[in-house]
């Protein structure tokens with residue numbers, strides 16, 4: 246049987262991708278950001294998954310405002326890095342896992358979550374920056390990401406966006422789906438985006454360290470309470486783009502301590518926690534949880 250053994254959480258700032266691609270990681274501004282991921286990069290080598298289920302948001306790159314799926318699962322064999330205006334990032338193509346992705350789609354839709362099936366999609370910084378942070382730079386042609394990736398896109402760009410509670414419930418359905426796949430696969434689930442940031446309007450540049458760290462505490466230790474945080478709190482406290490954090494609750498809901506909407510098992514082991522400001526306009530948060 247396939248199994249979700251761990252979850253990874255990380256912000257996805259585009260300027261981090263540019264710093265990596267332009268060789269700026271040792272500059273004083275960026276050094277502390279990348280140091281925060283040294284543990285995670287080694288952890289990825291020591292705990293290599295067979296598949297990564299990567300929850301991210303598209304930023305009007307693959308989906309324009311013409312069509313906005315709330316939840317979209319990638320069932321393709323591969324995904325090209327997107328051109329977001331400066332040419333595609335020089336990173337390897339992302340290989341998918343069509344068999345497991347199709348199985349998860351079937352199971353999750355039967356559990357009453359309506360997913361959009363995506364057979365062709367370019368992936369933007371929301372997906373490639375977390376991969377680069379956790380796996381390091383790879384040669385775009387000769388290199389490869391360590392394993393297949395199932396992209397799972399969540400609409401957090403255009404309201405109405407899904408609630409934290411719905412994301413948390415969806416994570417539980419994804420865990421059930423993975424556990425009913427008839428092949429021994431070690432699956433990691435990643436929740437990406439966040440933490441506090443606002444890119445527009447009068448409060449552009451907003452960062453809220455206190456709220457971010459309290460939210461992280463709750464996400465890790467009391468996910469049931471965290472799932473109940475309403476949209477307005479994210480927007481008020483963490484800025485308009487802070488709403489990206491609801492995606493972390495999909496990964497948290499897929500951990501083995503959660504079942505039937507409650508914490509019934511052993512809280513996962515916190516292998517890493519990191520928080521840093523500044524990085525472009527965003528507070529960078531990162532955590533790794535291992536199922537016990």
Ligand code: DHB
Pocket residue numbers: 257258259260304438439442444486524525526527
């Ligand atoms: C920034 C952060 C984001 O999440 C994003 O999608 C675009 C830009 C930033 O901090 O600049």
Ligand code: FE
Pocket residue numbers: 257304371438439486489
């Ligand atoms: Fe973003």
